[in-house]
Amino acid sequence: GAGVSQSPSNKVTEKGKDVELRCDPISGHTALYWYRQSLGQGLEFLIYFQGNSAPDKSGLPSDRFSAERTGGSVSTLTIQRTQQEDSAVYLCASSAPWGTSGGADTQYFGPGTRLTVL
Amino acid sequence: AQSVTQPDIHITVSEGASLELRCNYSYGATPYLFWYVQSPGQGLQLLLKYFSGDTLVQGIKGFEAEFKRSQSSFNLRKPSVHWSDAAEYFCAVGAQDGNEKLTFGTGTRLTIIP
Incomplete structure (x- = not known):
């Protein structure tokens, strides 16, 4: 019964470099989401x-x-050619198929990857 | 497009006191509503959710929230806070169209004083 896992937990990179962030959802969850949490923008949806x-x-x-x-x-x-404004915590979430519980199912979040672009 | 407003950026309450965190949403139909909590360095944990039915929903850790359609609000309450409740709280809204992406408020940071 593992939860959502993300790797790495922290990533420091130089401006202009490419980075890859990984998310392992809960087994059986068909929906997966990426969000970004940054100081200036709060929690933003990225992709579903x-x-x-x-x-x-x-x-x-x-x-x-x-x-x-x-x-x-x-x-x-x-993220290709990273910029300093990409610095944020990137959160992944997963949920069971829509309608499993009569409507939108609960999104379970991973611990996030903290990305720092120097 | 849906949106969420959490008007209080930071709230300080005494341990044992009651708590109410405000959340107002904008959505064209009945929304799905959520409250999440984030402790320092941790991911988001679901406190409670509203889909339909009873407008007063109970969650974990003694929290409850009430959906008020006329006020477009979904305020979070707890009758007596504990020091461990210090965290950041996020209200979120989801659409009822099968696309479950959430729109979050900017969060309310809760500080508990002895």
């Missing part, structure tokens, strides 16, 4: 995967951000 459907990428702030989900499980968020 639901089963085999096309992801909702409406929250990605620029084309430097992308995410994929392989085999309906693990997800990787990639």
Whole structure:
């Protein structure tokens, strides 16, 4: 009964470098979300995967951000050519299929990855 | 588009005192509403949620919240706070269209004094 896990827990990188953040959702959860938590912007939605459907990428702030989900499980968020404003905590969440509990199911959050861009 | 307002950035209460954290939402229909708590260095933990039915919902750690459609509010309450309740609290709204992305408020930081 492991929860959502994320790696690394901390990442320090230099401006201009690419980074990859990983999320392992709860087993059996078909929905996976990425959010970003930063001092100036609070908690922002980035991207949402639901089963085999096309992801909702409406929250990605620029084309430097992308995410994929392989085999309906693990997800990787990639930030290319990092900028200092990308510094934030990146949170991943997963939930059971929509309608499992009669409506939107609870999102369970991982501990986050703290990204620092120097 | 939905939005959430938490008007109080920081609240300080004495241990044992009652607590109310305010949350107002904007959404065109009946929303899904959530309260999450985040302790320092920790992820978000769900306190309670409202989907439908009884407008007073009970959560973990002795918290409750009341959905008031006429006021577009979903305030969080606790009758007697404990020092361990010191944390940041986030209200969130979700749409009832099958896309479950959440829109969060900016959070309220709760400090407990002895």
